[in-house]
Amino acid sequence: MNECNPKAIPCDLSVNKLISSDSKELANPKLYREIVGSLIYIMTGTRPDLSYVVTKLSQYMSNPTVAHLSLARHVLKYLNGTLHYCLTFKKSDDPLCLVGYCDSDWGASEERRSNTGYCFKLYEGGPLISWKTKKQKVVSLSTYEAEYVVITNAMQEGNFFRQLYADMINCNGETIILNVDNKVAIALAKNPVHHQRSKHIDIKNHFLRSQIESKIVDLVYVPSN
Structure with a gap:
């Protein structure tokens, strides 16, 4: 080759x-x-x-x-x-802040399960320190549900890095900035009311709401383009 x-x-x-x-x-x-x-x-x-x-x-x-x-x-x-492509790590002039991006495709596999994808970095212009793509274990009935699941997966990873970062600098941990391109999923995560359209979602995914209420994560809308 x-x-x-x-x-x-x-x-x-x-x-x-x-x-x-x-x-x-x-x-x-x-x-x-x-x-x-x-x-x-x-x-x-x-x-x-x-x-x-x-x-x-x-x-x-x-x-x-x-x-x-x-x-x-x-x-x-x-x-x-693309042999010259690489991750470049250097000292940041800006304060460190855990920034994440997450997204999913909806029902792209043969059995109609969506794919989860997320990544994290320590400042806006910095290199990635964590990334993952995997097939979701559940079949999502809508695009916002697939996005809601991927946010949950990303937060599990983000919590680990948040705690690790807090231990390193001896603090309580900064708020994670998580960028999402689905406004409905963000609204569902922030609204504690149980909607008819979303009550079938597994309860383990609703831990995201407690994370938002505790100000551990701030979900930010970012356009798909």
Whole structure:
């Protein structure tokens, strides 16, 4: 793959359609597993931009198809053109503040479960210190519900970093700024009233409301673009 033509984005835009296509199963999945295993190592260490596609590819390790191998090669082509990409850590001139971003797609997988994605950094212009993409365990009935679940997942990670940061500088912990692109999900999290449309949401997700009331997190709307 050293001489391959580089790609501009980590995965094909029609990744869900390609994955679900009726493609021939690989006779020997060893190569596919080696590629995905290497990509997992790279993504975990220094390349958060691969998080989404690696999550997709790693779900088909047992019975990969020719289409899955083609998608894995697409990632290698992307890496070939972005070898200079890196995380750069430097001293901040601004006060440190835990800033997070979270988002989800709605029902993009074959079984219609949404994907959770979030990341955190220690100041607005700083590098990422944590990132994750994973498939949600529940089937969300609406876009705002999928977003509500991803906010909850992000807050569990944010609470860990908030406590770690507080222990380091010996303070009570600063408020987490969490950027979300769904106004309905923000309103549901801030409003303690139990709505008819949302009462089916698992109770564990409603811990988010107590986090907001305690001023541990501040949900901020950020447009999708």
